[in-house]
Amino acid sequence: MHTKFKIAGAAVIGRNHESKGIPLQDKVFSFRSKNQKEAIIALADGAGSCAYSHIGAEIVTSKIGNIILNNFEDIFKDLDWAKSFIYEKLLKFLQEYTLSKNVNLNELASTLLFSVVKEKKKEVEYIAGHIGDGIIIKYEDGNVKILSYPDNYEFSNYTFFVTSNDTLEHFRIYRGKFVSDEGFILISDGTAKSLYKKTDKSLAPACNLIFKWCDSYRQNTVSKVLKSNLQNIFRLNTFDDCSIAILKRMKKRI
């Protein structure tokens, strides 16, 4: 069967957490259905001082894909309604955990970035969403551009989380259709230190390179390569955890 989508991702612990013995708080999730008509990538960055934020990140990344896929048409049709719907669903999953473990909701604080694609009658539709910092990068016509910018409040160490009081105001959601071999990269703010130039809001050439890897290598190989680069290169440019996820629609070979 022609590979329609490739998905890959990796996360590595940053020097701040490593020195303090705190677990990796970035989580990455990826899924591709057996018939390859659906694919999901999701990434979340747990809040620094929240004891269970790595759990919160795990919950939101693992649940967001099914929330979207099970309600894809409704969400695609009405993004305003969709924000509240998705938010409430995520909160419900987080609250289930708080009740079972007797922890406060804000201890599960994390950002969230996701892209979900669905093929319908040879067309591919996508829904993407973003709460907090980090960046959603879109690949189209052989070029990369930013679909969703970081939302950092004013300060470098402040952002918005899924559990924040004003999350809905800061929840950004996007929809569209792939025209050709398009794709997404999700990056956490730690990774963004190496891939995003704040002064002119531009992206590093490495972003294009990462998409090209998907053309040449199996997705498992791409995941390993991403991890190696995060570990040996990206994490030297920041004290934060680093994570990345990629989804690319593949051109059909004739």
Next chain:
Amino acid sequence: MNDNLIIKQKDLIENPTPRVAVCLVLDCSPSMSGEVNYGSIIQQTNPRPINALNEGVRCFFAAVKEDEIAKYSVEIAVVSFSGKAKIVLDFQSIENVDIPTLELDMEHGGTSIGTAVKLTLELLNKRKNEYKEAGVDYYQPWLVLMTDGQPTDDTHKDVSKTVRELINTEKLTIFPIAIGDGADMEVLSMFSPKRTPLKLKGLKFNDFFEWLSQSISPIPQSIPGEVIPLNKDGIKGWTEL
């Protein structure tokens, strides 16, 4: 690993280091001379408060310069005040800074805390705008206010409301410190809705500024959602509780 699979530095971005702006707002009114006039007798404390303050400020700059990470991130400005306020040192990289020596302002008597804080807020806003224009990330700025006296005008009444709002909306952190028994703790409290003003133990400026440098050190390494607790045990070393 295949060389094509290793990302080169040239294909990455190098972003400027995020900055944390710290402004020291320091009382240099005549009472900081340590002279007490008993009519025909003038008693002089030893050391003079202004000298101990200068020593503390030098320690602070030296500690930040020695910190491998903080020295690229922390920017310090100094505002002195008595009846008037002036910028002794504007924000700049600490690497080549000439550490300022504070002098008593014998010309303008009085203690206009409000004027000093207003000037400081203007300085901080100007620096933040410069960061924004240059695309430099920054952390919440710090304001350290030290005084040994009571305000001699009402300028603190309006500006303290502005400061309280900034603190309540988490746009500023303040450390209000009283020097000696003459400082007005109530006025200092007006600037600090979340943190009780503390009184310096004697002239332990060195101990305070050492604690301050240790407190600021983790900030450049902090990440979103991280709360950096202050060293409360360390506070006991320089304050009268």
